[in-house]
Amino acid sequence: MPVDRIKSLRKQLELLNHQYHVLDAPTVPDREYDRLMQELIALETDYPNLITKDSPSQKVGGKPIDSFRQVKHSIAMLSLDNAFEDQQIIDFIGRVANRLELNEQQVLDLKFCAEPKLDGVAVSLRYENGILMQGASRGDGINGEDITHNVRTIANIPLKLLSENPPEVFEVRGEVLIPHRGFEQMNERARLKDEKVFVNPRNAAAGSIRQLDPTIAAARPLRFYAYGLGEFSGIELPGSHFERLIKLSEFGFNTSPGTEQVTGVAGCLAYYQLIQQRRDNLEYDIDGVVFKVDELLKQQQLGFVSRAPRWAIARKFPAQEELTTLLDVEFQVGRTGAITPVARLEPVFVGGVTVSNATLHNADEIERLDVRIGDTVIIRRAGDVIPKVVSVVLARRPDSASKIVFPTECPVCRSEVHRQIDEAVTRCTAGLYCAAQRVEALKHFASRKAMDVDGLGDKIVEQLVAENIISNAADLFTLDKARLISLERMAEKSADNLLQALDESKKTTFARFIYALGIREVGEATALSLTQHFGSLANLTHATLEELIDVDDVGPIVANHILEFFNSEHNIDVVKQLIQVGINFVESEPAANQQTLPLSGQSWVVTGTLDKMTRQQVKEQLQSFGAKVAGSVSKKTTVLVAGTNAGSKLTKATNLNIKIMTEDELVNFFKNIKDGELE
Numbered sequence: 097m098p099v100d101r102i103k104s105l106r107k108q109l110e111l112l113n114h115q116y117h118v119l120d121a122p123t124v125p126d127r128e129y130d131r132l133m134q135e136l137i138a139l140e141t142d143y144p145n146l147i148t149k150d151s152p153s154q155k156v157g158g159k160p161i162d163s164f165r166q167v168k169h170s171i172a173m174l175s176l177d178n179a180f181e182d183q184q185i186i187d188f189i190g191r192v193a194n195r196l197e198l199n200e201q202q203v204l205d206l207k208f209c210a211e212p213k214l215d216g217v218a219v220s221l222r223y224e225n226g227i228l229m230q231g232a233s234r235g236d237g238i239n240g241e242d243i244t245h246n247v248r249t250i251a252n253i254p255l256k257l258l259s260e261n262p263p264e265v266f267e268v269r270g271e272v273l274i275p276h277r278g279f280e281q282m283n284e285r286a287r288l289k290d291e292k293v294f295v296n297p298r299n300a301a302a303g304s305i306r307q308l309d310p311t312i313a314a315a316r317p318l319r320f321y322a323y324g325l326g327e328f329s330g331i332e333l334p335g336s337h338f339e340r341l342i343k344l345s346e347f348g349f350n351t352s353p354g355t356e357q358v359t360g361v362a363g364c365l366a367y368y369q370l371i372q373q374r375r376d377n378l379e380y381d382i383d384g385v386v387f388k389v390d391e392l393l394k395q396q397q398l399g400f401v402s403r404a405p406r407w408a409i410a411r412k413f414p415a416q417e418e419l420t421t422l423l424d425v426e427f428q429v430g431r432t433g434a435i436t437p438v439a440r441l442e443p444v445f446v447g448g449v450t451v452s453n454a455t456l457h458n459a460d461e462i463e464r465l466d467v468r469i470g471d472t473v474i475i476r477r478a479g480d481v482i483p484k485v486v487s488v489v490l491a492r493r494p495d496s497a498s499k500i501v502f503p504t505e506c507p508v509c510r511s512e513v514h515r516q517i518d519e520a521v522t523r524c525t526a527g528l529y530c531a532a533q534r535v536e537a538l539k540h541f542a543s544r545k546a547m548d549v550d551g552l553g554d555k556i557v558e559q560l561v562a563e564n565i566i567s568n569a570a571d572l573f574t575l576d577k578a579r580l581i582s583l584e585r586m587a588e589k590s591a592d593n594l595l596q597a598l599d600e601s602k603k604t605t606f607a608r609f610i611y612a613l614g615i616r617e618v619g620e621a622t623a624l625s626l627t628q629h630f631g632s633l634a635n636l637t638h639a640t641l642e643e644l645i646d647v648d649d650v651g652p653i654v655a656n657h658i659l660e661f662f663n664s665e666h667n668i669d670v671v672k673q674l675i676q677v678g679i680n681f682v683e684s685e686p687a688a689n690q691q692t693l694p695l696s697g698q699s700w701v702v703t704g705t706l707d708k709m710t711r712q713q714v715k716e717q718l719q720s721f722g723a724k725v726a727g728s729v730s731k732k733t734t735v736l737v738a739g740t741n742a743g744s745k746l747t748k749a750t751n752l753n754i755k756i757m758t759e760d761e762l763v764n765f766f767k768n769i770k771d772g773e774l775e
């Protein structure tokens with residue numbers, strides 16, 4: 097009977113949908129899903145009177161609507177009060193405690209449901225007898241717009257609740273958003289078609305659900321995360337908000353990962369720190385965290401004030417984007433001659449710090465942004481990433497704005513500059529004849545992960561080069577006390593210390609030495625591979641292209657940089673002089689190698705359940721990068737890797753302000769180390 101087959105197909109597809117889109121854990125290949133869906137569509141085409149609203153075939157987006165219908169929310173969709181400082185959280189909890197007449201101990205024990213504040217668009221979904229009947233936007237909180245046709249197309253919104261005995265009425269509230277990856281892909285496609293790109297994922301999500309034609313929303317990578325309830329009847333729900341969220345996931349919804357029950361002021365403040373640390377590694381934008389008094393009875397006692405509940409507050413992150421003025425552009429010359437335009441800005445507080453410089457990357461970027469001196473620009477500083485100019489506010493361009501002229505000669509040594517056809521970077525061609533490149537090469541040579549010369553700061557290197565006292569790395573070892581004392585701000589004691597540090601640095605490892613030479617694209621990991629492969633300086637300096645390519649991590653480009661480096665007579669001279677002044681390599685390779693590894697000197701702790709790697713694999717991987725793996729968290733812990741259900745170690749690490757990584761972040765981190773991106 098077609099009716100029975102249709103029923104069975106729908107049931108299977110609902111389950112597969114849930115596994116794929118909500119649980120992110122598919123159990124069958126995509127092909128099988130497609131086959132079942134095709135069969136269902138074919139049957140529904142033959143028997144159109146059997147099509148129902150909640151059939152999985154209805155997700156693709158139906159016919160456009162003519163206009164938006166107004167929807168009155170039976171329970172208002174509220175907004176939240178904002179807090180921008182810890183003190184405002186303390187005050188909020190104080191107000192809650194006063195109203196609830198809690199004693200000191202009760203305040204300390206007060207439970208909150210702590211959730212990431214998702215940066216998307218609020219939506220309310222109404223289910224009647226388990227079937228999705230209506231989707232509405234927030235509007236002014238009282239009246240919204242009917243967007244049922246669009247929400248039905250969102251992959252992780254169930255058309256039917258996962259329940260044998262669904263409640264009569266069940267309104268789910270949450271946020272619709274677009275994850276970063278989907279956003280990038282969507283904009284990439286728009287660019288290819290010469291269409292308008294969206295400024296950010298939130299605008300894109302808002303734009304998508306406000307379309308009359310549902311096929312547009314269906315084509316966008318929208319997702320829904322539930323964070324609360326509106327009206328409901330015919331169901332008994334738990335008295336804790338946190339437990340209600342668990343109930344929502346049982347009904348088939350995604351709730352925001354990272355939601356936790358926390359206790360008291362300390363729990364809230366630690367949670368804010370934890371989520372702030374995770375922010376840059378999340379798949380979507382969040383703009384803060386939300387704290388909700390967890391107990392429903394207490395929420396009812398507290399009630400509302402105007403449009404916001406007294407039982408909840410949003411702790412916002414510092415803004416990551418701000419407006420400021422571009423005052424000037426300077427061109428810096430790096431170690432490899434790369435000329436980087438640097439924006440000098442009217443200082444502005446963004447991403448938690450005051451920013452007065454931002455990178456403009458290269459000439460293409462200046463052209464792409466069409467940025468001019470005097471423009472009002474949007475600066476973005478996310479996490480620890482260097483601040484960048486995101487865009488220009490053209491409407492505010494003053495008449496006096498002037499074009500940025502990329503230099504045709506090196507701003508430091510006046511030599512010719514060159515840009516290779518397939519490269520975005522313009523470089524000074526003078527190599528170590530350029531004082532800027534010499535300074536940068538020397539800074540790199542002395543840096544911690546290279547020769548580790550304690551006390552040879554940037555300012556000293558700059559002076560030594562500017563006054564022509566040294567011109568290459570070998571000259572560093574010919575410095576004497578009298579020379580050093582003649583420098584500005586160099587006391588006798590510092591001069592002694594520096595000479596001693598230089599002397600001590602002579603005893604190093606082969607890998608550190610090769611890294612210190614500053615060969616283009618030879619980072620720590622490549623230096624280590626090279627030294628392990630060739631075993632001696634003579635073998636490495638005489639290696640052929642084929643031999644170099646044979647080394648792990650070395651491709652033709654890096655191999656050519658290495659060849660070029662050792663083909664230069666000047667470089668070979670400096671290397672020889674360095675060996676002559678007494679640089680020698682420590683024999684005991686394994687111990688010596690430890691020091692050059694990216695995580696040497698660090699202590700890591702792993703806790704909770706991991707699902708992508710075993711504990712042992714993580715441990716071995718960390719150790720292979722030079723880290724120690726300890727069993728308990730202490731002040732000396734560098735990073736805590738927290739899997740799911742991490743308990744007391746996570747609390748302790750949070751209290752000690754220790755960096756915390758999720759398993760996904762760790763996997764990414766390993767990948768970055770292997771790619772040699774880790775500085």
Ligand code: IVH
Nearest residue numbers: 174175176211212213214217218323386405
């Ligand atoms: S609860 C009565 N929880 O923030 C409380 N809102 O500024 C109503 N939002 O309109 C909201 N993540 O769009 C709540 N975990 C979360 C949230 C969240 C994002 C948005 C929501 C709301 C706005 C209020």
